[in-house]
Amino acid sequence: xxxxxxxxxxxxxxxxxxxxxxxxxxxxxxxxxxxxxxxxxxxxxxxxxxxxxxxxxxxxxxxxxxxxxxxxxxxxxxxxxxxxxxxxxxxxxxxxxxxxxxxxxxxxxxxxxxxxxxxxxxxxxxxxxxxxxxxxx
DNA sequence: ATTCTGACA
DNA sequence: TGTCAGAA
Numbered sequence: 001x002x003x004x005x006x007x008x009x010x011x012x013x014x015x016x017x018x019x020x021x022x023x024x025x026x027x028x029x030x031x032x033x034x035x036x037x038x039x040x041x042x043x044x045x046x047x048x049x050x051x052x053x054x055x056x057x058x059x060x061x062x063x064x065x066x067x068x069x070x071x072x073x074x075x076x077x078x079x080x081x082x083x084x085x086x087x088x089x090x091x092x093x094x095x096x097x098x099x100x101x102x103x104x105x106x107x108x109x110x111x112x113x114x115x116x117x118x119x120x121x122x123x124x125x126x127x128x129x130x131x132x133x134x135x136x137x
Numbered sequence: 138a139t140t141c142t143g144a145c146a
Numbered sequence: 147t148g149t150c151a152g153a154a
Contacts, residue, residue, distance in 0.1 A: 015139065025140080026147060044154075046140060 010040035010048035017049050021057045027064075028057065034070045036060055036077070062104070068111075072126030075114065076107045083107060 014025050021028075031037050032047070037056050039047045049057075063073045080103050115126060 013140075024147075026149085029141085030147080044140090 007052045008050045010042075010050055012049050014047050014049070017054065017057065020054060021061060023057060023061055031057070031060055031070070034074075036070065036073060059104075066108075067128050069126055069128060071124075072111065072115075075126070076111045079110050080107050083110070 012020075014028060017023070017028060018025050028037075029047075032039060037053050037060070039049045039053050042048050059077070060073055063076060068076070083103055083106055111126075119125060
């Protein structure tokens with residue numbers, strides 16, 4: 001069985017996940033309702049999370065702690081997918097890298113760029129609270 | 138005992 | 147986001 005299969009294998013119920021991620025069941029369900037994650041379901045309609053879902057949630061958690069809301073996280077994570085592909089094409093040297101955690105910085109800058117544009121267009125801010133320190137970059 | 142959905146003094 | 151209800 002390939003590693004990808006194991007990564008996407010539906011394994012743990014929400015109870016385990018809340019302990020693994022420090023997120024409340026409420027939050028986890030809310031993120032699913034907003035399509036940030038798509039955990040599998042058991043025959044009894046119980047959510048079953050994979051390792052992929054887990055670090056996906058951890059990524060979401062870090063963004064939430066940075067003051068981002070669902071709309072913002074959606075954008076950043078979509079860019080993350082696009083970025084990891086283009087990065088794989090440009091970086092011929094890195095053989096075995098860890099894309100996720102490493103991309104977060106690039107994603108944030110890309111995101112902030114959009115933020116500024118949207119604000120000028122009078123759109124609803126995607127960030128809440130103190131994240132203004134990043135505008136210096 | 139756990140989880141699910143819907144709703145809000 | 148918390149939390150409670152009613153059902154599975």
